[in-house]
Amino acid sequence: MLVERKLPDVEPPKPKPAAVINLKDTTAPVTAANTEWVPALGMLMSRFKFPRVLRRRPVVTEYGLEGQWAEAGRLLLGWTVRGSAAGNRGDLYDNRDDRHSWLRPNWFPQLAHVAYSPEARAAGIHYGFNRHILFNAITIGNSSTALTGSPFWHSQARAGLTDPGGAARLAAQYAANHLYIYPEHKDHDPPDDKGNGDLFPANTPYMLISQGSSGSDRPLLRAVAMILAAFRPDTKKFLRQNGLASATVQWVFRHGIRAGEGYADYLGPLAHPSVFRAADMDVVAMIKRAHALKPGDVAPMIRMQVLDEKLSDTDIGAPFEGASEVLFDTPSAVARIWRSIAAARQMTVSVGKTKDPNGRPLKFEWKVLRGDPGRIRIEPLDDRGTTVRLTVSWHERGTVPGRPELTTDRIDIAVFANNGVHDSAPGFVSVLFPADQVRRYEAGPGGVPRIAEIDYANIARARVYTDPLIFPKRDWRDAYHYDDRGRRTGFTRVRGQESADFTRHGAKVLEVDARGRPLRAEAMKYELQRDKKGIPHVVVTPNGEILTYAYDGPDDSYGHLVTAAPQ
Secondary structure (H helix, E strand, O other): OOOOOOOOOOOOOOOOOOEEOEOOOOEEEEOHHHEEEEOOOOEEEEOEEOOHHHHHOOOOOOOOOOOHHHHHHHHHHHHHHHOOOOOOOOEEEEEOOOOOOOOOOOOOOOOEEEEEOHHHHHOOOOOOOOOOEEEOOEEEEEOOOEEOOOOOOEEHHHHHHHOOOHHHHHHHHHHOOEEEEEEOOOOEEOHHHOOOEEOOOOOOOOEEEEOOOOOOOHHHHHHHHHHHHHOOHHHHHHHHHOOOHHHHHHHHHHHOEEEOOEEOOOOOHHHOOOOEOHHHEOHHHHHHHHHHOOHHHOOOOOOOEEEEEEOOHHHEOOOOOOOOOEEEEEOOEEEEEOOEOOOEEEEEEEOOOOOOOOOOOOEEEEEEEEOOHHHEEEEEOOOOOOEEEEEEEOOOOEEEOOEEEEEEOEEEEEEEEEOOOOEOOOEEEEEEOOOOOEEEEEEOHHHOEEEEEEEOOOHHHHOOOOOOOOOOEOOOEEEEEEOOOOOEEEEEEEEOOEEEEEEOOOOEEEEEOOOOOEEEEEEEEEEEEEOOOOOEEEEEEEEEEEEEEEOOOOOOOOOEEEEEEEO
């Protein structure tokens, strides 16, 4: 679990002076002179000043604009000339792929382009997923790059969700009015395209992911730049001051997603996929919605907390170091990894810290966006939906809503805050299930499902891609045993042609009595070791502790633990 730590009471450093945007080439230089380390954020911060003369430039040019883009451009030009739209003065563009896929300066002349100094580039803060730096301005950016040619291949977006601290950095960017766009590059493709389905372990509102590879991010970048330009001056100032620019852009963008002949239901799954296709965007509808928004109607940013989770250590199958089920806890997105052998898990989530920026009362809508609604239960614990109890049962592999050609091993639950005028951008609770396992549950006492078998070495599932950093490889099958009262007594592990019995404590049985009941067993430890390719595997070895058991009569098959001592 992430733990908030109180920073020591020290005198904060004085902010470094802001660099003035270079008007000749509209660049925002990142140098040591205007950049400092911000301990509370764990990131660098660069500051800039934006000359008023930028407003004299056209908000957009006709370069490459056809169809709906041309119509959107004409609307923006008219609004900015009349002063009803803010334009892009005060906005930054952070290209993080050395102009491999970028917005050219003459497309949006008011947009200032971040330019990293040689020292910054040498430090590597200019490239790929943004782990390092924030700016004192509304920022959009992109990196049309990916890690390829490695067993740990991934898009930059998947790296952001799985790298240690990556989601926390995304959340910090979101709250600081930053929004980055990354291509899904092989992380969201159907089998016909040599893809593996939707591989993203969580859904968040912190970034936008484009369908495709290099260059697929550019239409989304254009759309976001136009949305920012379309806000009214007073609305944009309000968004900037309240840290709501990114959340409101997400709200606008998702309202403009088409589904067939009409628009996707905003509270439904088609408006909130992992990945967005450029063909589904109605940019004219997006900028019209942005231009119509008034400061007093702006919806809040979701802020959620997990208040309670019920999961015992003994329910984690084949535990290994770092085998937590918590992928991340962030204010607008919570993500879990299903490692438990339990048939269902429960968590209580609150969005009580969500506050409307204009003080309006809020009501909350919770929706199942992905997963079997019959296996997901949402129980509101108050009349406004501020706190809910979520119960999620085991899910087999499914398909992505609206994209039946794409498989998914994730469920998404979204929450929206309604302030009486608008619904907010979503917050998400996601749960990722292991794709490389075959599980069988059976009815226990009272019909309650219980684990019967887990096959970690199923030949068919072995060919299914799963992120090896999330689900390390295992090469065995476990069949679980229960007594007449439904209590789990242990399991039999089969690896190849060999099998061994284990107690309910996970100890390998060394000696049994005449009735086959364990008397002595050896405790085991589960460690991660990497093969020649670097892929982690779970390796089971004795930990040097011997457990002894005793029984209350010949009919007692459960017994009790007598001692646990070093061998």
